[in-house]
Amino acid sequence: MxxxxxxxxxxxxxxxxxxxxxxxxxxxxxxxxxxxxxxxxxxxxxxxxxxxxxxxxxxxxxxxxxxxxxxxxxxxxxxxxxxxxxxxxxxxxxxxxxxxxxxxxxxxxxLPGHQPGxxxxxxxxxxxxxxxxxxxxxxxxxxxxxxxxxxxxxxxxxxxxxxxxxxxxxxxxxxxxxxxxxxxxxxxxxxxxxxxxxxxxxxxxxxxxxxxxxxxxxxxxxxxxxxxxxxxxxxxxxxxxxxxxxxxxxxxxxxxxxxxxxxxxxxxxxxxxxxxxxxxxxxxxxxxxxxxxxxxxxxxxxxSWQMPGLPSVTFHPPAANWRPGESTARASAKETLRYHLLHSTHSLLFSRSSWLSKAFGWAVRQPVWATQGGARVLHRLERAAKRPLVGCDTCGRCRLEDTLYICPETCPKGLANGPCGGTSLNRCEFGDRECIHSVKYRTAKAVGQTAVLAERLIPCVEVQTRHRSSWPQWFEAPQLRQLSRQPTPGSQPES
Structure with a gap:
C-alpha cells in the first residue's frame, strides 16, 4: 500500500x-x-x-x-x-x-495561448x-x-x-x-x-x-x-x-x-x-x-504577519470578504425572467410527456434526419434556434435542463458541473466576462434550484457527438440515453 x-x-x-x-x-x-x-x-x-x-x-x-x-x-x-x-x-x-x-x-x-473567440x-x-x-x-x-x-x-x-x-x-x-x-x-x-x-x-x-x-x-x-x-x-x-x-x-x-x-x-x-x-x-x-x-x-x-509601522494584514481583497452562510447574492429581474421563459419553453417542447413534446420528438426521429444530409440540416436548424438564445455550440448532448438553461459551452473551458478554481470576485479566469457559474448560482438561488447544482452529475460530452443535433438523442428511451453517456474503459473515439 x-x-x-x-x-x-x-x-x-x-x-x-x-x-x-x-x-x-x-x-x-x-x-x-x-x-x-x-x-x-x-x-x-x-x-x-x-x-x-x-x-x-x-x-x-x-x-x-x-x-x-x-x-x-x-x-x-x-x-x-x-x-x-x-x-x-x-x-x-x-x-x-x-x-x-x-x-x-x-x-x-x-491553457497557454487559449483565447476565447x-x-x-x-x-x-x-x-x-x-x-x-x-x-x-x-x-x-x-x-x-x-x-x-x-x-x-x-x-x-x-x-x-x-x-x-x-x-x-x-x-x-x-x-x-x-x-x-x-x-x-x-x-x-x-x-x-x-x-x-x-x-x-x-x-x-x-x-x-x-x-x-x-x-x-x-x-x-x-x-x-x-x-x-x-x-x-x-x-x-x-x-x-x-x-x-x-x-x-x-x-x-x-x-x-x-x-x-x-x-x-x-x-x-x-x-x-x-x-x-x-x-x-x-x-x-x-x-x-x-x-x-x-x-x-x-x-x-x-x-508572523506583523512588522512595526505597518497596518494589520488582511487576507481578503479590499471590500470583499464573503463567508459561508452569508446571503448577499441576488439574481437580476432579467436573469430570473430568462430562466422562467426558457424553462417554460423546455417544458412545452422537451418534457417528453405533453402532446406538443411528443409530436416534436416524433418529428426529429424520422429516418430522414439520420441521413448525412438530413443530419446536417437538423444540426443547422438547432444551432440557428438555440445559439441566439443561449450561445449553443451544438455539443450533441444538450445539458440545459441540468444547468438552469445557461449553456456550458459559453464557458471558455466548456465546464458544465460548476466553476474552475480560477475565478476572482466572480470574474472568469479569462478576464473578459463574469463566470457563467456565478450567474447560474444566482439564478438557482432565486428560483429555488440550488440542489440541482450539487446533485446532478453531468457526464462529459464525447468528442464524436459534437456539432450534431441533440434533439433525436433527447427523445431516445431513458435507458439508452444513460448508456450512451457512460464511456467504456479502453474505448476510443470514432474516426
Missing part, C-alpha cells in the same frame, strides 16, 4: 511534495534527494507530479516517474485541459500496467473525469481539488456545491488550492465536517516572499491581498535573508495550523531542494515544541 493511502487510512498526517516535471536532470536529482528522506518531522512523504502545468508539451507525470533513478511514492495528476475521455482512459491503462493506483484529477488552469478548447472537467475513473478503477485512491479562497457568495457557494459533486462522483480526498487565509481553511474544514461522509483534505501551502507574491499575481485563483504584499515587500527591504527566514517560519506555522484544524496533510509547493526542506523541518521542530492548540497557534500566526 502506498504511503499516502496508508496515511489517509490510518489518519496519520502526510506531506505531499509538489513536483513540476521539466527536462532537467538537476530538478529530478533535487527531488530524489528530498524523497530519499521519506519523512518530514516523522510524517510520511509522497511526491505529487503535476500535469500540463506550463504547456501541453510538458513531460507527462508517468514519463517523469520513469525518469527517477530510484522509484518514489507518487501521486500523478491528470489535467483535463484540451483533453477528452479517451485521453484519461489511456492514462488509467498505462498506470494500471505500471502498478499505480492513485490519481489527482483536475480540470486544469488556462478562437478555436474552442474543451476541458475534461474533474467531475466527469472522476465518474470515468471511478467506473474504470473502482478501488483506486482518487482525489480532486477545492478552492475555498473565494470572497463573493456566488463563486464561493458554487465552489462548495461543485465539491459536493466531486465527492458524489467518487473523490476519496480533496486537495485545496494554494491559499494563505486561515479563516478560509477553517471554513472549508467546517464544510467537510458537515458532509454525510466526510473525506480527508490536504491543504496546499507555500512559503511566500515578495518575489513569489509577484509571480502568483499571474496564477488564477490565488489571492494575495495588498496588505500582504506590503508586508512582504517591507521584509525584502530589510534583507533577502530576513525575508526568507520569515517566509519559512510562516510556512511552518501554517502547516501546524492546518494540522490542528483537522487536515489530513499538506501539499507543499515551492520546496525544490533538500536545503529548503531542512530549513523548514528546523522551524517545524521549534514550533511543534511550543504550540499544541489553536489557542496557542492563532496569536503566533497573527504575529
Amino acid at each position: 502506498s504511503p499516502l493511502k496508508a496515511a489517509l487510512r490510518d489518519k496519520q498526517f502526510v506531506c505531499v511534495m509538489e513536483f513540476v516535471p521539466k527536462a532537467s536532470a538537476q530538478r529530478f536529482a533535487a527531488m530524489a534527494a528530498i524523497m530519499a528522506r521519506k519523512q518530514l518531522c516523522g510524517w510520511p512523504m509522497t511526491v505529487a507530479i503535476g500535469d500540463r502545468v506550463g504547456s501541453p508539451l510538458d513531460m507527462s507525470p508517468l514519463d517523469a516517474l520513469d525518469t527517477f533513478d530510484t522509484p518514489v511514492p507518487a501521486l500523478p495528476h491528470f489535467s483535463g485541459k484540451d483533453r477528452e475521455a479517451h485521453h484519461l482512459l489511456a492514462q488509467l491503462q498505462r498506470m494500471q500496467a505500471a502498478g499505480l493506483d492513485q490519481l489527482l484529477l483536475l480540470s486544469g488552469d488556462r 478562437e478555436r474552442p478548447v474543451r476541458y475534461l472537467e474533474s467531475v466527469a473525469a472522476l465518474l470515468i475513473a471511478r467506473q474504470a478503477c473502482p478501488h483506486w485512491l482518487l482525489g480532486a481539488a477545492l478552492n475555498p479562497f473565494k470572497y463573493h457568495e456566488e463563486e464561493g457557494g458554487a465552489q462548495y456545491l461543485k465539491a459536493e459533486k466531486k465527492l458524489a462522483a467518487g473523490a476519496d480526498f480533496l486537495t485545496l488550492q494554494l491559499g494563505f487565509d486561515a479563516s478560509k481553511h477553517q471554513q472549508a474544514m467546517h464544510w467537510m465536517q458537515r458532509q454525510g461522509s466526510p473525506r480527508p483534505m490536504l491543504a496546499c501551502l507555500m512559503s511566500l516572499t515578495a518575489g513569489r507574491a509577484a509571480m502568483l499575481e499571474h496564477v488564477a485563483g490565488v489571492t494575495v491581498s495588498p496588505s500582504m504584499r506590503s508586508l512582504l515587500e517591507a521584509e525584502s527591504q530589510v534583507s533577502k535573508a530576513f525575508a526568507l527566514a520569515r517566509s519559512v517560519d510562516r510556512l511552518a506555522l501554517q502547516i501546524i495550523g492546518v494540522k490542528l484544524m483537522g487536515y489530513a496533510g499538506v501539499h507543499l509547493s515551492g520546496v525544490h531542494d533538500l536545503e529548503q526542506l531542512l530549513l523548514l523541518e528546523e522551524r517545524l521542530h521549534y514550533w511543534l515544541g511550543h504550540i499544541h492548540s489553536m489557542a496557542q497557534w492563532a496569536p503566533a500566526w497573527e504575529d
Whole structure:
C-alpha cells in the first residue's frame, strides 16, 4: 500500500511534495534527494507530479516517474485541459500496467495561448473525469481539488456545491488550492465536517516572499491581498535573508495550523531542494515544541504577519470578504425572467410527456434526419434556434435542463458541473466576462434550484457527438440515453 493511502487510512498526517516535471536532470536529482528522506518531522512523504502545468508539451507525470533513478511514492495528476475521455482512459491503462493506483484529477488552469473567440478548447472537467475513473478503477485512491479562497457568495457557494459533486462522483480526498487565509481553511474544514461522509483534505501551502507574491499575481485563483504584499515587500527591504527566514517560519506555522484544524496533510509547493526542506523541518521542530492548540497557534500566526509601522494584514481583497452562510447574492429581474421563459419553453417542447413534446420528438426521429444530409440540416436548424438564445455550440448532448438553461459551452473551458478554481470576485479566469457559474448560482438561488447544482452529475460530452443535433438523442428511451453517456474503459473515439 502506498504511503499516502496508508496515511489517509490510518489518519496519520502526510506531506505531499509538489513536483513540476521539466527536462532537467538537476530538478529530478533535487527531488530524489528530498524523497530519499521519506519523512518530514516523522510524517510520511509522497511526491505529487503535476500535469500540463506550463504547456501541453510538458513531460507527462508517468514519463517523469520513469525518469527517477530510484522509484518514489507518487501521486500523478491528470489535467483535463484540451483533453477528452479517451485521453484519461489511456492514462488509467498505462498506470494500471505500471502498478499505480492513485490519481489527482483536475480540470486544469488556462491553457497557454487559449483565447476565447478562437478555436474552442474543451476541458475534461474533474467531475466527469472522476465518474470515468471511478467506473474504470473502482478501488483506486482518487482525489480532486477545492478552492475555498473565494470572497463573493456566488463563486464561493458554487465552489462548495461543485465539491459536493466531486465527492458524489467518487473523490476519496480533496486537495485545496494554494491559499494563505486561515479563516478560509477553517471554513472549508467546517464544510467537510458537515458532509454525510466526510473525506480527508490536504491543504496546499507555500512559503511566500515578495518575489513569489509577484509571480502568483499571474496564477488564477490565488489571492494575495495588498496588505500582504506590503508586508512582504517591507521584509525584502530589510534583507533577502530576513525575508526568507520569515517566509519559512510562516510556512511552518501554517502547516501546524492546518494540522490542528483537522487536515489530513499538506501539499507543499515551492520546496525544490533538500536545503529548503531542512530549513523548514528546523522551524517545524521549534514550533511543534511550543504550540499544541489553536489557542496557542492563532496569536503566533497573527504575529508572523506583523512588522512595526505597518497596518494589520488582511487576507481578503479590499471590500470583499464573503463567508459561508452569508446571503448577499441576488439574481437580476432579467436573469430570473430568462430562466422562467426558457424553462417554460423546455417544458412545452422537451418534457417528453405533453402532446406538443411528443409530436416534436416524433418529428426529429424520422429516418430522414439520420441521413448525412438530413443530419446536417437538423444540426443547422438547432444551432440557428438555440445559439441566439443561449450561445449553443451544438455539443450533441444538450445539458440545459441540468444547468438552469445557461449553456456550458459559453464557458471558455466548456465546464458544465460548476466553476474552475480560477475565478476572482466572480470574474472568469479569462478576464473578459463574469463566470457563467456565478450567474447560474444566482439564478438557482432565486428560483429555488440550488440542489440541482450539487446533485446532478453531468457526464462529459464525447468528442464524436459534437456539432450534431441533440434533439433525436433527447427523445431516445431513458435507458439508452444513460448508456450512451457512460464511456467504456479502453474505448476510443470514432474516426
